[in-house]
Amino acid sequence: MIARVLIVGRSPSVLMTAVQLLRDKGFQADVTNQFDSVLDDYDVAELDVVVFGGMVPPETKQYLREEIARRNDRVAVVQGLAGIPGVIAAQVEAVAYRDLPEVGEVTYEEGRRVVRVVLGGEGGAEGDGLSQVSIEALWGTSFTPPEPTSTSEKVFEGELAAGVHEIAVPDQVPDMASFAVVTVGPQVRVFTVGAMPQSVMRMVPTSAEDQRLPGVAAVTTHSDDS
Template identity: 60%
Template sequence: MNAPPADHPERVLVVGRSPSVLVATVDILRAKGYTADATNQFDRVLDDYDVTELDLLVFGGMVPAETKQYLRDEVSRRNPRVGFVQGLAGIAGLIAAQVEAAASDARSGPDRAAIAYDDAGRSVQLTLDEPAHVTVEALWATSFTPPEPRSTSLRVFEGDLEAGSHTTALPDLVPSEASFVTVAVDDRIRVFTVGAMPDAVARMVPTSAQDRRLPEVGQVTTDSGQTSGRPA
């Protein structure tokens, strides 16, 4: 997957909860050339970061709905051009891929490929107008225990494909729950849900900023180049 243009790296802020996922996501994005930061201090976002400079604001799944709406409203008011991404799961590589997908949509020209996921066949379907380099990666959760969910990934395919139609089936070891697939066709990125998150995970999401159903976590507030983490 290509890095953003050197003269304008996308500026990304990830607002989530899990310290390890936040730090790993920032590390991945910075390695790809993004100016990326992350925080789990929901009430400090507007004080700690200049949101007028953001290109993308990413929300983790454990951010309360009222908090997300407040930040959407306030950030949009201060920065009308900002884009928003809702993270699909607490998987650093997946969140990074969602950022890349949003960024590639914003800067890419006309589609030279049709990219789809076939649920019934558990396969990626590609129709390429011209030869392209293609990468297909599956990612899935292996533990949902808060505050540090765990996951793994598998490179299903990587190589150059000729113009035409191509099918890449997912192997059986990719589960049918809490699983996802990312597809890169040159610099165009797509992310698909293979298996939805279980209902038990949805029930963990706090309903408000005052909802304390989840355990306390260490504080994470990064600053474009160095990460600071301290016990909450």
């Protein structure tokens, strides 16, 4: 099944990069920053995953959540962790593939900044073969609206045997607005390494009428357009 995804957010560059990442992975994905017309522009009854960006006003988000759920009781609703395209795409993958058999157990130890991957035996995976594992760190580099920027670094890419593996997040990954995306076989997990700064949280509009953020170009995509 090809999952149908809609991302409702604000930043045009973040939205367009995220939707391309998802389409490249086979998702039927669209994005919009036109909050008032979401229910008119999209058939929400056909969606599998809806992602809300952090700059969507709370009352708008609540209304859309309720209306989408009323029309589609099977949709998965995801709150985006950051305006970082790779993080958004990984959150969608984590939800879309959540029902697949688990290859291993993946956790993040905040104090030690270590990703712990348990394969086979203790982790509950069958067999003692090798598993493909990837760890990518992503973090924000600028939070200036309306276009935040970010970067990423591959922490690990390779095959691991059954057993317990601990992989440290490099020191150059900041302890603010940073995340780790861990892929083990078909499993995808997203962990917060460093929380979003309060200065960013204070930017969130309190209502649809709150104009504290600068205007942005309108974005509305339709993946089924010819």
